[in-house]
Amino acid sequence: xxxxxxxxxxxxxxxxxxxxxxxxxxxxxxxxxxxxxxxxxxxxxxxxxxxxxxxxxxxxxxxxxxxxxxxxxxxxxxxxxxxxxxxxxxxxxxxxxxxxxxxxxxxxxxxxxxxxxxxxxxxxxxxxxxxxxxxxxxxxxxxxxxxxxxxxxxxxxxxxxxxxxxxxxxxxxxxxxxxxxxxxxxxxxxxxxxxxxxxxxxxxxxxxxxxxxxxxxxxxxxxxxxxxxxxxxxxxxxxxxxxxxxxxxxxxxxxxxxxxxxxxxxxxxxxxxxxxxxxxxxxxxxxxxxxxxxxxxxxxxxxxxxxxxxxxxxxxxxxxxxxxxxxxxxxxxxxxxxxxxxxxxxxxxxxxxxxxxxxxxxxxxxxxxxxxxxxxxxxxxxxxxxxxxxxxxxxxx
Numbered sequence: 001x002x003x004x005x006x007x008x009x010x011x012x013x014x015x016x017x018x019x020x021x022x023x024x025x026x027x028x029x030x031x032x033x034x035x036x037x038x039x040x041x042x043x044x045x046x047x048x049x050x051x052x053x054x055x056x057x058x059x060x061x062x063x064x065x066x067x068x069x070x071x072x073x074x075x076x077x078x079x080x081x082x083x084x085x086x087x088x089x090x091x092x093x094x095x096x097x098x099x100x101x102x103x104x105x106x107x108x109x110x111x112x113x114x115x116x117x118x119x120x121x122x123x124x125x126x127x128x129x130x131x132x133x134x135x136x137x138x139x140x141x142x143x144x145x146x147x148x149x150x151x152x153x154x155x156x157x158x159x160x161x162x163x164x165x166x167x168x169x170x171x172x173x174x175x176x177x178x179x180x181x182x183x184x185x186x187x188x189x190x191x192x193x194x195x196x197x198x199x200x201x202x203x204x205x206x207x208x209x210x211x212x213x214x215x216x217x218x219x220x221x222x223x224x225x226x227x228x229x230x231x232x233x234x235x236x237x238x239x240x241x242x243x244x245x246x247x248x249x250x251x252x253x254x255x256x257x258x259x260x261x262x263x264x265x266x267x268x269x270x271x272x273x274x275x276x277x278x279x280x281x282x283x284x285x286x287x288x289x290x291x292x293x294x295x296x297x298x299x300x301x302x303x304x305x306x307x308x309x310x311x312x313x314x315x316x317x318x319x320x321x322x323x324x325x326x327x328x329x330x331x332x333x334x335x336x337x338x339x340x341x342x343x344x345x346x347x348x349x350x351x352x353x354x355x356x357x358x359x360x361x362x363x364x365x366x367x368x369x370x371x372x373x374x375x376x377x378x379x380x381x382x383x384x385x386x387x388x389x390x391x392x393x394x395x396x397x
Contacts (some may be wrong), residue, residue: 031074031327034059035094035315037114038104042082043206045105046231046260047305051128053298054078054309055103058347061293062313068320080105084113091117095271099123100328101316103280106305108134115142124332126316128308129197130254133183143358145312146304147277149185151361151383152253156275158226159366164249170222172213172237174229177203178388182253198222207233212239217246224249227256227272235264242268249273256367258303261318265353269369273377277364278307278349281374288348303309307349314347315340315354353382371385 001273037054039048059073076097080087087110093116094102101124101218105111108131118125119139127134132149135142160166171186173179179202187197199220201213214237217225227237228252234256241250250272255261257274262301280291280302294302302310316331318340323330339353350360366378 007368024258025389027372028233029098030071030356032101033099034073034075035091035096035097035099035223036075036077036103036104037080037087037090037094037102038077039082039110040077040079043230043232044082044107046258046303047128048080048082049103050303050305051104051106053294053313054302054306055313057294057297057306058310058313060297061347062317068317069326070323070327080107080110080276082107082110084110086110088117090114094118095121095123095325100326101126101307101331103127103312103363104202105129106308108181109176111142112177115139118142119359122329122332124316124328124335126312126318128305128312129178131177131180132185133177135359137359140336143312143313143315143335143354145308146254146360146362147151147364148359150188150252151181151359151365152275152277153182153185153189154383155364155380156251156253157186157193157195159273159275160192160226160251161193164224166195166222166249167228168196168198168220168222169224170217170220171226172199172201172203172210172217173206173227174200174205174233175203178230179203179228186226186228203229203233205233206223207228208236210236211244213237214240214244217241218244222248224251225287226265227252229255231255231258231260232264234258235269238265238272252338254278258305259301259369259374260303260367261376262372266372268297270371272348272369274367275380276304276367276374277362277375278304278311279365279367279376280307281367282365282376284350286342286349289346290349311347311349311352314345315352318345318348328387367369 021175022366038052052272063072078090087105091114106128108129111127175182252274254276264271319331319334340348361382367374
């Protein structure tokens with residue numbers, strides 16, 4: 001027989017459970033679910049596959065070490081097909097699945113569309129996308145695992161102006177969110193220098209024939225070329241430059257000297273120089289250790305995208321442990337202003353700091369492709385650390 005007091009207790013207990021369930025969501029589950037929403041097919045397959053593998057390697061390591069706050073990560077991987085519409089739909093599904101955090105997409109055009117869904121659901125979303133516009137939308141749930149173009153391009157511009165001494169510059173860029181954002185950022189960074197842009201040459205995502213863009217660059221008679229495109233297209237640009245006898249400096253950002261580009265371009269990649277936020281060839285113990293572990297797990301050398309995914313999971317781990325509980329909103333808030341060091345979290349690969357917009361700053365590198373491999377020719381300090389004198393690399397013409 002139930003007394004009135006026992007009924008009241010039962011009702012209060014049920015109500016308390018309902019409140020806890022609604023407040024806890026994924027946090028009350030047995031695992032910490034991560035959605036890995038990446039480009040596994042289409043034009044972004046190289047970037048997305050590396051990013052996915054980096055995420056999964058970090059998850060495996062963290063789980064083997066006891067997880068986070070006593071719980072293990074669980075990854076749910078889906079393919080955006082390099083399509084922004086698909087990416088948005090998959091993000092909606094991840095929200096419905098009540099994941100704790102989302103990793104990806106990597107392509108700027110996709111994350112620009114999909115992050116509206118993770119924002120509405122107040123789910124932390126980590127991306128490898130570099131378009132400056134991603135973190136200009138005031139989204140408190142978006143975090144980069146790579147430099148924004150507005151952090152990277154001033155470093156590139158300084159190199160072009162101070163080291164190559166180029167007075168004129170031709171630019172070949174891909175006509176998408178990533179490429180147009182990069183073009184705007186490099187123009188802004190060079191505006192206060194005596195290096196003048198004499199040609200802005202647009203190309204399409206997935207373009208196969210680069211004979212016309214390269215011919216336009218040659219006809220501009222520029223002192224140097226800045227190439228800014230996706231991996232496969234970057235390799236085609238380098239091959240066409242070699243074919244047409246280009247002998248002047250070829251400079252770019254991260255994608256220009258990625259391992260996939262080097263593999264596809266072959267001999268034509270030699271001499272290309274790029275600013276990279278992450279490279280497995282950096283002379284840093286934590287990065288060398290990552291390279292060895294990744295190669296053992298997947299039987300190939302990771303590019304920067306693998307490092308982005310890997311380090312991003314460790315940044316999330318640091319934020320969760322700083323908060324001390326599985327609270328998505330609190331973790332997102334903790335990410336802003338978060339400083340993570342390799343002495344406590346070697347998996348972040350380099351000391352890193354996140355700002356109020358979700359952008360990061362850390363050391364980076366200038367690399368040159370020599371004999372089919374990236375070689376670090378200079379270490380560049382964080383942007384907020386001021387200028388640096390970059391040593392001129394060996395002759396490359």
